[in-house]
Amino acid sequence: AQSVTQLDSQVPVFEEAPVELRCNYSSSVSVYLFWYVQYPNQGLQLLLKYLSGSTLVKGINGFEAEFNKSQTSFHLRKPSVHISDTAEYFCAVSDPFQGGSEKLVFGKGTKLTVNP
Amino acid sequence: DGGITQSPKYLFRKEGQNVTLSCEQNLNHDAMYWYRQDPGQGLRLIYYSQIVNDFQKGDIAEGYSVSREKKESFPLTVTSAQKNPTAFYLCATKLAGGSYEQYFGPGTRLTVT
Numbered sequence: 001a002q003s004v005t006q007l008d009s010q011v012p013v014f015e016e017a018p019v020e021l022r023c024n025y026s027s028s029v030s031v032y033l034f035w036y037v038q039y040p041n042q043g044l045q046l047l048l049k050y051l052s053g054s055t056l057v058k059g060i061n062g063f064e065a066e067f068n069k070s071q072t073s074f075h076l077r078k079p080s081v082h083i084s085d086t087a088e089y090f091c092a093v094s095d096p097f098q099g100g101s102e103k104l105v106f107g108k109g110t111k112l113t114v115n116p
Numbered sequence: 117d118g119g120i121t122q123s124p125k126y127l128f129r130k131e132g133q134n135v136t137l138s139c140e141q142n143l144n145h146d147a148m149y150w151y152r153q154d155p156g157q158g159l160r161l162i163y164y165s166q167i168v169n170d171f172q173k174g175d176i177a178e179g180y181s182v183s184r185e186k187k188e189s190f191p192l193t194v195t196s197a198q199k200n201p202t203a204f205y206l207c208a209t210k211l212a213g214g215s216y217e218q219y220f221g222p223g224t225r226l227t228v229t
Contacts, residue, residue, distance in 0.1 A: 009156065034217055043120075043206055043220035044159075051215045090158065102147060102166060102210070103174075104218060108158035 002027050002095040006107035013081055014115050021076040021110045023091030032094040033074040034104065035065055039087045047089070050074065061085070086114045119143065120221035122207050127226045129201075137192045137224050139207035145219070146212040148190035152176060153204040153223075162205075165190055166212065194226065201228045 007022040025031065032051050036044040048059025055067040065076045074091060088111050092104040121140045129135045139148065147166045151159040161174030165184040179198025184190055194201045204225050208218040 032215065036220075041204075041223070041225070043222045044208075045220070046217050049217055102212075103161065103164065106151075106159040108156060 002031070002093055002105045004091055004093050004105050004107040006089075006091055006110050008110050009108065010111045010113070012113045012115060015083055016080050018079050019077065019081050019085075019112065021089050021091075021112065023074045023076065023107060025072050025074070025091075025093045025105075027072070027093075033065075033067060034092040035059065035063070035074070035076050036090045036092060037061075037087050038090065038109075044090060047076070081112070081114045083114050083116065085112060087112060120207060120209055120219060122205075122221040122224050125222065125224060127224055129226070129228050131228055132196045133228075134196060135194050135201075135226065135228075137194065137205055137207075137226070139190045139192065139221060140188055141207075141209045141221075142188060143209055143219065144187070145209035146187070147210040148184065149208040149210070149218060150174075150180070150182065150190070150192045151206045151208065153206060159206065162192065194228075201226060 003026040005024045013019050034049045035047040037047050038044045047063050048057045050057045050067045058064045063078050088109045090109050091107040095103045095105050123138045149164040150162040153159050160176050162180050163182040165171035171182050181193045206223045207221040210218045
């Protein structure tokens with residue numbers, strides 16, 4: 001079965017610094033990839049998604065992610081973070097073995113804390 | 117105003133009681149999902165349904181039950197058989213077809229004592 005690894009459970013950074021949140025998945029079979037953000041006690045909001053085509057995907061709030069098929073990675077980046085980016089970020093991948101593209105497998109999340 | 121409604125936001129129950137969490141959507145999405153979220157564990161799939169009157173078990177279905185009698189509604193019952201029911205529960209919806217993302221409701225925090 002597909003699995004997703006978010007390599008850092010917590011990432012502290014200073015305001016206006018760049019940040020990268022790392023995500024690796026297990027299967028190199030054709031997949032769809034997503035990054036979601038969750039603010040405390042709220043649901044998840046889609047930041048961006050990769051379906052096909054250009055490996056660099058731009059999303060909301062200035063975030064972008066790069067799909068690397070050979071390394072089975074989909075790392076999220078932002079060149080300059082704000083205090084308001086403090087949240088938990090989840091990487092999700094469609095599962096080609098179970099449920100096809102109708103099911104997602106989520107990583108355990110990375111808590112990004114932006115300090116002044 | 118389109119969206120996904122989960123009610124209530126906070127729910128408290130005594131151990132041994134069944135409890136039903138509500139999820140309603142007016143997005144006209146085909147598929148609906150229930151996830152459980154625990155600190156540091158990410159989201160784990162409980163049940164999902166792609167059409168009315170049909171649903172499939174997810175990874176952690178034991179102790180839970182669902183129904184899908186209407187396209188708009190997908191209630192989740194947490195039964196007394198669920199050993200550790202205290203968690204944050206999220207409902208999601210999706211249009212049929214692989215390229216569409218899942219949309220999430222605001223969640224219900226269930227506390228069982």
